[in-house]
Amino acid sequence: MLKELLQNExxxxxxxxxxxxxxxxxxxLFVELSDEEKDKVFSLLTTEKLAELVSYLELDEAADVLxxxxxxxxxxxxxxxxxxxxADIIMELEDEEQEExxxxxxESSDVAQLISYDDDETGSAMTNLMVLLSPEMEVxxxxxxxxxEANDVExxxxxxxxxxxxxFLGIVSLKKLIKAKTPCYIxxxxxxxxxxxxxxxxxxxxxxINNYAIFEMPVCDNQNKLLGMVTLDDALDIYQExxxxxxxxxxxxxxxVEANPFKTALHRVPWLLLLLAISVPIAMxxxxxxxxxxxxxILVIFQPLISGSAGNVATQTLAVTLKMxxxxxxxxxxxxxxxxxxxxxxxxxxxxxxxxxTFLFTSINTSTTEQPLKIAFVVGLSLWMTVFIAPxxxxxxxxxxxxxxxxxxxxxxxxxxxxxxxxxxxxxxGLATFVFGGF
Numbered sequence: 001m002l003k004e005l006l007q008n009e010x011x012x013x014x015x016x017x018x019x020x021x022x023x024x025x026x027x028x029l030f031v032e033l034s035d036e037e038k039d040k041v042f043s044l045l046t047t048e049k050l051a052e053l054v055s056y057l058e059l060d061e062a063a064d065v066l067x068x069x070x071x072x073x074x075x076x077x078x079x080x081x082x083x084x085x086x087a088d089i090i091m092e093l094e095d096e097e098q099e100e101x102x103x104x105x106x107e108s109s110d111v112a113q114l115i116s117y118d119d120d121e122t123g124s125a126m127t128n129l130m131v132l133l134s135p136e137m138e139v140x141x142x143x144x145x146x147x148x149e150a151n152d153v154e155x156x157x158x159x160x161x162x163x164x165x166x167x168f169l170g171i172v173s174l175k176k177l178i179k180a181k182t183p184c185y186i187x188x189x190x191x192x193x194x195x196x197x198x199x200x201x202x203x204x205x206x207x208x209i210n211n212y213a214i215f216e217m218p219v220c221d222n223q224n225k226l227l228g229m230v231t232l233d234d235a236l237d238i239y240q241e242x243x244x245x246x247x248x249x250x251x252x253x254x255x256x257v258e259a260n261p262f263k264t265a266l267h268r269v270p271w272l273l274l275l276l277a278i279s280v281p282i283a284m285x286x287x288x289x290x291x292x293x294x295x296x297x298i299l300v301i302f303q304p305l306i307s308g309s310a311g312n313v314a315t316q317t318l319a320v321t322l323k324m325x326x327x328x329x330x331x332x333x334x335x336x337x338x339x340x341x342x343x344x345x346x347x348x349x350x351x352x353x354x355x356x357x358t359f360l361f362t363s364i365n366t367s368t369t370e371q372p373l374k375i376a377f378v379v380g381l382s383l384w385m386t387v388f389i390a391p392x393x394x395x396x397x398x399x400x401x402x403x404x405x406x407x408x409x410x411x412x413x414x415x416x417x418x419x420x421x422x423x424x425x426x427x428x429x430g431l432a433t434f435v436f437g438g439f
Contacts, residue, residue: 002029006037015044023052031061042068051080054089063092075104082154083110084127084234090115122205123198125238126219126228129154133161135169135187139180146177158216160226161190168195168218168226195220198227202238209235285425299432302358302379307424309350310386313343314420317394325402339391347387355380374435382428389427390420 002021005014018026018041030041030053042050054062054077066074066089078086078101090098090111102112110128117123130153133142142159150156159177161169170190180189195218196205209217215232317339324332358379362372394416 006040018045023056026053027056047076048080051077055081055085059088059092062089067097071100071104074101082127083114084125086111087114120202122196122200122202122219125202125234126230127154128228130229131156131159133159133186135161137186139184140182142177142186154231155216161186162226166225168220168224193218205230206235206239285422306382306386306428307421309383310390310420310424311417313387314390314394314416317391318416321395321398336395343391344388347384350387351380351384354383378432378435382431385427386424389423393419
């Protein structure tokens with residue numbers, strides 16, 4: 001729609017449309033425009049609306065737009081954005097561009113302070129645009145303060161109470177303040193609220209927001225001085241990013257998918273080569289049992305069944321294990337035992353079915369083997385053992401990595417699958433060698 005307006009309508013109509021459309025919708029339309037059309041949009045947007053548009057763009061796109069302007073305009077746009085949004089965009093800039101813009105903003109700026117935190121620290125996601133009240137305030141005075149500052153803060157649903165040294169004392173909900181009748185002081189309305197530290201991991205903060213059902217989580221320093229808050233909408237954005245990162249690690253992807261196919265391929269090739277290298281032992285295991293495979297060639301037919309079933313069970317258990325780690329669930333040992341027992345039960349059921357199916361298949365197709373019972377026994381028992389062992393591996397490997405202070409997600413999909421395949425083949429062909437007399 002915006003593209004059509006730019007081509008067919010007058011600047012007046014386009015400007016009215018740009019002022020009325022929500023910045024989120026405008027951002028989705030904006031990325032479809034040509035460079036010429038984008039320049040025209042820039043010329044028709046107010047500075048405030050342009051700042052909103054940049055905030056809603058993807059970070060790399062927002063950074064590109066920001067650098068289209070001179071340093072004074074960049075500074076003006078950044079100062080109109082939410083500090084946490086501006087900090088994320090600035091981090092996408094080249095080092096020289098970052099330094100120039102931060103120098104223009106000044107070391108004392110809210111954005112500069114947020115950038116000083118690591119990406120995984122809560123301080124990097126907080127905003128200090130909030131209403132602060134003191135216990136000595138009378139509700140009428142507090143209400144006036146809320147009305148005066150409402151346009152300049154991110155939320156007025158929760159009002160934060162601090163003492164003269166900025167120590168966090170508690171909160172007052174807007175609803176409670178409005179219902180209070182004068183004479184009444186803020187000290188009479190204060191409610192307890194949990195808080196987080198600015199150096200806490202962002203994952204811990206997300207858990208706290210979820211556990212306490214808080215829309216605005218207070219962020220304090222080690223002296224309990226209020227520094228800012230993490231809002232629910234920011235928490236949802238961070239949760240989405242964390243989920244995407246976990247999915248990428250689970251899939252063996254080194255980082256976010258690039259738009260450029262050449263860059264994407266370049267980032268993935270080292271990992272694919274690594275996975276290829278660790279797959280070599282699988283071929284070596286198979287070659288080690290060449291004699292038994294030659295003697296009972298039908299074993300090869302059931303090989304994918306063994307490794308595939310074990311891999312599926314391991315993937316399920318791995319997902320449960322990583323979830324327990326990411327949410328710090330209690331009862332890890334109990335849940336692990338449950339997963340292992342589940343694997344044992346499932347293995348028995350699947351192994352029994354596989355035994356019956358294999359025996360029936362080999363009995364009907366007598367040309368495949370003269371010992372259908374032995375083949376069925378090897379397939380059924382191997383399947384039971386591998387499905388039983390798979391959850392143990394899927395729990396043990398991430399647990400060891402977590403103990404060693406590595407990200408458990410790196411033990412995901414491809415690595416666990418390779419290890420499971422090696423274990424499954426060793427059990428399958430090892431058992432076959434034993435049953436068929438050690439050729």
